[in-house]
Amino acid sequence: MARTRRPAAPAADGPDARGRLLEAGQAAFADRGFDGATVRDICRRAGVNIAGVTYHFGGKEGLYVEAVKHAHTCAARMNDFPAPPPGTPPVEKLRVFIREMVARMHAPASTTAMKLMMREMADPGRAAGVVVDEFIRPVAFALRGILRELLPGLDEPRLLATGFSVIGQILFYRQNRPVSELIFGKAAVDALDAGLVTDHVTRFTLAALGLAEPVGSSPRRGGTA
Amino acid sequence: MARTRRPAAPAADGPDARGRLLEAGQAAFADRGFDGATVRDICRRAGVNIAGVTYHFGGKEGLYVEAVKHAHTCAARMNDFPAPPPGTPPVEKLRVFIREMVARMHAPASTTAMKLMMREMADPGRAAGVVVDEFIRPVAFALRGILRELLPGLDEPRLLATGFSVIGQILFYRQNRPVSELIFGKAAVDALDAGLVTDHVTRFTLAALGLAEPVGSSPRRGGTA
Amino acid sequence: MARTRRPAAPAADGPDARGRLLEAGQAAFADRGFDGATVRDICRRAGVNIAGVTYHFGGKEGLYVEAVKHAHTCAARMNDFPAPPPGTPPVEKLRVFIREMVARMHAPASTTAMKLMMREMADPGRAAGVVVDEFIRPVAFALRGILRELLPGLDEPRLLATGFSVIGQILFYRQNRPVSELIFGKAAVDALDAGLVTDHVTRFTLAALGLAEPVGSSPRRGGTA
Amino acid sequence: MARTRRPAAPAADGPDARGRLLEAGQAAFADRGFDGATVRDICRRAGVNIAGVTYHFGGKEGLYVEAVKHAHTCAARMNDFPAPPPGTPPVEKLRVFIREMVARMHAPASTTAMKLMMREMADPGRAAGVVVDEFIRPVAFALRGILRELLPGLDEPRLLATGFSVIGQILFYRQNRPVSELIFGKAAVDALDAGLVTDHVTRFTLAALGLAEPVGSSPRRGGTA
């Protein structure tokens, strides 16, 4: 156990210094950004000496990159995306994809990790390459594959735009939640839980592709049937 | 306008110090963020004394807020949103709305102002209230009004989600362009110009609402006719 | 007066911040070396804010270079080296040269400046170029000129070596005083004041060149006659 | 020797950690000074754990002192100064002394050790006592003895000054080589090899004491014959 290994940890008793730094860094970068976060604060929260960041990560930037990597590892196991069985029809694959993506975006547990990744995506910088390569791109191509199956005759630009329409709908809840709450009130936005959003986005999307009844036609149950 | 809000600033007389500071601040905040931008750099670029920011805006934060306001004033005259004639059918209103929004998001001219506003939206803070009140909220309610006309029977949460689906599709191009280019290449993303995106989002949305043929059914011409 | 110009000097009342920094830096670098001296300490001694060094000199290294320049300016006005009248015989020129150099090396007033310069000479680095160009080289060439006049037939290497013999004798008192005192005691070394050393070096050198009676032959009076 | 002085060090067994640390420390201190050298760097170069310095020498300062001692042990076996046979005439003793000293100062082999010692001499501090006692003082007194034999009637201060004139000439080449090269060019200074310098200093000195023809009188051969 890493737990029994620590020699003289001063404050916390969770994982080792490096791990605690990673957690604390993730949180700090997530809600203050790279420039806004301070090494001092991160160390204090991690219960680690101020020299710890340089020691373990070579500096603030090193910690940032590792924190983003860690975030993607934590929050986004794309691998356990429930790979649909071979014969699964594409429509079902799309349903699953949407359900999974929405779930991720609404997961309250990984909020911190998610926020950090979103920040890096909105303003790609130090760690963008890693996030894109290991996390974003696979998902993007998975979606494109599904859509290609569904729309074999569509030209490339429109296929891309279609993918963006799907992803755009889902991402919106992550990227614009605070503003949405400011406009419509927290309660109204909170009402849109993962289940409702999954249903809605699935129905909206399938209808747009001619694979389901349009939104508004039959009251609910747009997700499965 | 902004003139009446100044606390203790000197008379503005054209491309004066205050104005240059506003421009320079807008640019700096847009591409480095609040923490990343420095007062010194902004003053240097504006050709203004280093004390200028404190003098004219009371401090860095003051300049930031004014810069965001200025950005919304510049880039987002929601007023000249071509108010459709009274009798316009809702579908047409939605078409116009989408066209206008996409145009704004793709406008290369107001890139700086747009970037600054997007930043503030992604991480609402110091100036979020102003942006939301004066720029975002009117648009959001306009869209909701249109959708309510189109879907009179839909319950509130689903109406909200539908609005988010429309806006999410459009915003995606602003909020995720750099990452998209990283994934699919700049060329592929650049191919999605305002016209194509307008067509696509309009078709996708109308189809989702049962007001147009689904995406992929007939080759193109989903936008105008 | 620079004296009346200071707006809000916190502690001292001498020259302005920049000047005080220069003095304090000179002292600190002189007796602790570049690495040993700290900006904080220098600022404290100068009664200047800690940001003063960066502000006025761009950083520690900038202050160092300026301090060395300042030292040479202060301690070594080679210009007022009493230029001998045109017809002065070379022997007299050499006498004057030695007297002047010894005087400089023994001057207790400019000890700090001298120490700083010696340090930089012993381990030429950041400011060596300046010191050599503006201070050392002119002196070196002046001496070589005098010796060339005295020894027209000597080959270059030996002329150089002769110059080094003259300078080496004089420099010794600056470069090795502390060690000398450790060996022979402070009293014995202090007994060698500027006058005695001038006499001695002059006699030793002139005798070596066959221009005076050898050391030890007649008790004293080796300097002038 | 140094072995009996260690406070709490482990048994030394050849090119062990302790020895490698000593070598690495010597090199680092020689060309960066005490403050400029870092324990980390020294340990890395010695292939020793970072705690090695504290462990073996009690700290950085301890290593420094031992390194200087080591340097004097390595580079300056004053013992094998070829003690002249009892009846050797003083002039010959002086010749030998000069030859030996110049040889030491020009020895390229012991450059590191020499540089370290020179540094400590120029700015006597932590290890000055040791160097002076074991290395410098014996030489100084040897020279004084020789000069006393040659100049039995000279008063003490002048005798001291005479010794300084001899040593000053020789030391110059060690203490001011870099600056000399800056002024006259590396080639010109390199031309002054040990042989030429020995010849020159010997001739210059003996002539100054009335024991040889003056410099410049007969072309060369002032050193040996």
Added chain:
DNA sequence: AATGAATGAGCCTTCATTCAT
């Protein structure tokens, strides 16, 4: 109205050192 020298808090980093193993 506008300046810019000066401020002091706070930044990230590096240092020699320690201590449980």
Added chain:
DNA sequence: GATGAATGAAGGCTCATTCAT
């Protein structure tokens, strides 16, 4: 005997801000 993760003081420097002019 030797290790290396962890320490905490101190390093140089940058920041937004102030104030006498």
